[in-house]
Amino acid sequence: MNLQNEIEHLFISQRTEWDLLNDNCKQLNNVEVKSLTWGNDIEVILQYNPSRITSASAKVDTESIQQRKCFLCDKNRPNVQKGIPFFDKYIILCNPYPILQNHLTIPLYSHVPQLIGxxxxxxxxxxxxxxxxxxxxxxxxxxxxxPDHFHFQAGLKTNILMTGENDLRSCLTIESNLKADAEERFYDVYNYLKSHQVHEDEPMMNIIAFMENNKYIIHIFPRKQHRPWQYSANGKKQLLISPGALDMAGMFITPRKEDFDKINREEIEDIYSQVSMAII
Ligand SMILES: [Zn+2]
Incomplete structure (x- = not known):
């Protein structure tokens, strides 16, 4: 059985035995979405997803991280959560708080920091x-x-998530028929970005990788800031948006209804201008 079929079976069996996953997968099918557009070319999709409140409001400072049990370590994961090994190093798991169809979390077995290395x-x-x-x-x-336990995530393709560079934010695209060539070119970009952020453990970025027409495609979204100022604002100015790879690609997750209802194009532009690093 190929890996994609194994994952389909994993979702079927996990959904029968794990209510949290099943309920949140059902909720994802009824999730409210809306689209904002800029001309004919640029689109951002908003997804109102209340199950993401924990993730969006997660404290990721060193002290908070040290005080909590790592939810990606085998010994702390719920007993009901089963997975599929990949490369004897990773375990493919159903994400119980999905944003995408077949949303997967793919941690390393080892508890080592989140660095693409x-x-x-x-x-x-x-x-x-x-x-x-x-x-x-x-x-x-x-x-x-x-940030303390290395992991990838994955989900079924949608067009918006495969969007490269546009006028709202930077995206560097690598495209190659050869895996080793794509890898080498990635590290050229990595080293270039590193030269702009020498004090960081790694250049700040989000990455989306996929295959299309037998080509390896990597989209790198260089970042200069973690969260926009609106994240920690008070009252009506607050927007609980903590951008990750999907938001950078064009799919904004809003765990609160009031943010979903009020956010407009100017605020999206403003958030991108704060967190995306322009490449010259
Ligand atoms: Zn861990």
Whole structure:
């Protein structure tokens, strides 16, 4: 059985035994969405998803992280959560708080920090094994709610998530027929970005990788800020939006109804201008 079929079976069996997952998957089918457009070319989709409140409001400072039990470590995961091994290093799990259809979390077995390091090749291998999926990575200061435990995420492809550069924010695209070539070019970009952020453990970024027409495609969203000022504003000015890879691609997740209702194009532009790093 190929990996995509194994994952379909995993969802079927996990949904019968795990109410939280089943309820949130059902809720995802009824989730409210709306679209904002700029001319004919640019679109942002908003998704009102209350189940994401924990992730969006996660405290990711070092002290808070040290005080909580890591939810990606095997010993702390719920007994009901089963997975599929990948490369003897990763475990493919159903994400119980889905944003996408077949939303997966793919942690390493080992509790090691969220740093892409030499793992882009694993990301490309996942994309190759899961041709109907996008694989995504949130840097430790760019939306990862477990910056202390390395993980990818994945979900079924939608057009908006495969969107490259547009006028709202930067996106560097690598496209190659060869995995090793895509990997090498990724590290060229990585080193270039690193030269702009020498004090960071790794350049701030989100990554989306997928296969299309037998090509390996990597979208890199360079970042300069974790969360927009509106995140920690008070009262009506607050927008509880903590951008990760999907938001950077064009799919904003709003866990609160009031944010979903009020957010407008100017605020989207403003958020992108705060968190996206312009590349010259
Ligand atoms: Zn862990």
């Amino acid at each position: 030499n793992k882009i090749i694993d990301m490309l291998a996942l994309a190759e094994s899961l041709p109907d999926y996008i694989i995504f990575y949130n840097g430790p200061k760019c939306g990862a709610s477990a």
